[in-house]
Amino acid sequence: MVVVGGSVAGLLTAHVLAGHAERVTVLERDQYEDTPGPRAGVPQSRHTHVLLTSGMNALEELLPGLLPALEDAGAPRLAVPGDLGVWQAGQWISRRNPSRPIMTPSRPLLEHHVRRRVLDDPRVHVRTGVEVTGLLGRPGHITGVAVRTRGGDHPARQEIEADLVVDASGRASRTPAWLADLGAPAPAEELVETGRAYATCVFHADHPPEDLDGFYIVPDAGQPLGAIVLPVEGDRWMVTLSGPRGEAPPGDAEGFVEFAGRLPHSAPHKWLRSARPVGRPAGYRHTANRRRRYDRPGQHNTGLLVVGDAACALNPVYGQGLSVAALNAVALREELAGKRAVPSRTLQRAVFRSARRAWDVATGADSPMPGVTGNAVRSGPAARLLTRYLDRVRAHVPHDPVVCGTQRDVLFLLAPPRTLVTSPRVLRRALLSPAGPDRSAPPTP
Ligand SMILES: Cc1cc2nc3c(=O)[nH]c(=O)nc-3n(C[C@H](O)[C@H](O)[C@H](O)COP(=O)(O)OP(=O)(O)OC[C@H]3O[C@@H](n4cnc5c(N)ncnc54)[C@H](O)[C@@H]3O)c2cc1C
Structure with missing residues (x-):
């Protein structure tokens, strides 16, 4: 098996697949440094990265002991909203509302610890300085990758055969173009972009x-x-x-x-x-929500699995991508558990389902933004009604512990977004209670 991209999604997927393969080879175009630091292949590594509660839980399940190791290395753990000044809908959220933890290691520190843990496994091999340039196979069936070795005056070209190719090459994934090179249709793409x-x-x-x-x-x-x-x-x-x-x-x-x-x-x-x-x-600036539907019938190629940002890239303002990468890996692990072989299409569907909450949250919040574009923007009378209701929910979040806790669990990917509409307690409070007192001064503990 080969994994294209040795960042968070690729490493976590390699870790899971290693339990079901003799050898998993991760192909990464960058060189890794010995100490945590930003690298060219991950331009977002200089930006704030929040690890949500759902991502913490998933990482701890995949790599027990990772979170304490991050804390030992200085990564802060905070309670939200207990420790933070959160301003939403024109008010500060009460810090006495129920809290959940988040962690805020830098992106390079998190990746460094994930990498150390995953590459400790002798079944996982990594080749750095190797750039994947295309897929091998035919429409409907992928059998490997073409690569070129970076650095030196004469980049070497090579073909690597694999029974499964995992694309974890991030937001700028070239798989749609590589499929087109083979004569295969590119997957349908859903887009919501606020700019x-x-x-x-x-x-x-x-x-x-x-x-x-x-x-x-x-x-x-x-x-x-x-x-x-x-x-x-x-x-x-x-x-x-x-x-x-x-x-x-x-x-x-x-x-x-x-x-x-x-x-x-x-x-x-x-x-x-x-x-x-x-x-x-x-x-x-590349903050669009973009989901590629490799899971759809007729759009799947056996021998190919696409994970992480390559499958579903989200507006980073909601802080979900790392958690989704970890949830993808947990979903794969559950799908593979106790089975000798699982079709790649089944795995792709499991990846799709594990990212669905995050997609619904991000595109639901972005759809009413001014200047939004894209074929998956939610519009029409039902969407407008929902937006008006969710505005009422958000107006109650600052002072109402029930509404605040429910909304936070949705944003932290612990509960499906529909909970905000189906929970009778939230419905009653949002529709029938008056808005709370003014909270324009920074919140006290
Ligand atoms: C500005 C910004 C802020 C963000 N903030 C948050 C946040 O607060 N919380 C959060 O959870 N998420 C956040 N994210 C999202 C998060 O960074 C990603 O979801 C996460 O890094 C997982 O990405 P990935 O592993 O799928 O891809 P990436 O991390 O982008 O990695 C892709 C890897 O593939 C390699 N690669 C690419 N092409 C090739 C090739 N052809 N051959 C070989 N290797 C290749 C690259 O070098 C890289 O190592 C943010 C994103 C951005 C852009």
């Missing part, structure tokens, strides 16, 4: 913001600017700002801090002005 642009800058600070461990300013259709201020290992703060199409945060530290002055509350800006930037902000 949101990101910038992240690391800061040092003498004191935390207020008495909080960070801020999360949630963008919505009426207030399109977002901010995430979170601690990471090494006594640093990672600050991500985001704006809608045409309002990208600036790429210089001074402009970045100034941009924070436009957020709907002054607290993050006030704190940022007292902190010291480390280097320049890094920008990022």
Whole structure:
């Protein structure tokens, strides 16, 4: 078996497949460093990465002991909303509402620990500096990959045969084009794109913001600017700002801090002005929600499995991608358990199902955003009615522990989004209770 891409999704998939194969070979175009650090093949590694409760649970199930090891390496563990200033729908969420944990290791630290654990397994081999350039086989049936070795004056070309090829090459996956090269149809693609642009800058600070461990300013259709201020290992703060199409945060530290002055509350800006930037902000613009339907009948090729961002890439503002990669791997493990062989189509469907909650959350939240485009944008009278109801839900989140806890479990991928519509307790409170008291001052513990 070969896995294309040795990042989080590829490594976790290799770990699961290793229990069912003599050998799994991970092909990664980058070289790995011995210590955690950003790398070219993962441009998002300079940006804030939140690990949601669902992702923590899935990682602990796949690699027991990983989370304590991350904590030992300095990765913060926070309670949400207990430790954070979360601004949503024009108010701060009460910190007394029930909390769930998240972790905030830097992306390179997380990947470094996952990699060490997965590559400890003698059945998992990795070849770095190897770029996959195409698929082998015929329409409907994939039998291997074509690769070229990077570096040196004469890149070597090679073909590698495999009974299963896993594409974990991320958001920029070339599998649709490689299938076209073989004469096979590309998978149908679903798209919801808001044009949101990101910038992240690391800061040092003498004191935390207020008495909080960070801020999360949630963008919505009426207030399109977002901010995430979170601690990471090494006594640093990672600050991500985001704006809608045409309002990208600036790429210089001074402009970045100034941009924070436009957020709907002054607290993050006030704190940022007292902190010291480390280097320049890094920008990022490829934030579309894009799902490729390899699971559909007629669109599947035996011998091929697509996971992680290559199958379903999400707007990063909801912080779900790592958790989805881990949930994909758990779903594969459950599907393979106790069986000698499972058709790749069945595995692809399991991957699809395990990412569905995240897709519904991200595209549901992005569909009402101004300027949204794409063939999977939810529109029409039913979608508008749902948006109006969800606006009422969000208005109750800051002060209502039941509504807040239910919405948080949906956002953290612990409950299906439909819970917000089917739970009688949430329905009753959202539709019949008056909105709570004003919460415009940063929340106290
Ligand atoms: C700005 C930003 C912020 C984000 N924030 C969060 C967050 O807060 N929380 C969260 O959970 N998720 C977040 N994500 C999503 C998260 O980064 C991804 O979902 C996660 O990294 C899993 O991705 P992956 O392993 O599928 O792909 P990637 O991590 O993108 O890795 C793809 C790998 O494939 C390799 N590769 C690519 N092509 C080839 C080839 N042809 N041959 C060989 N190797 C190849 C690359 O070098 C790379 O190592 C964010 C994403 C972005 C863009």
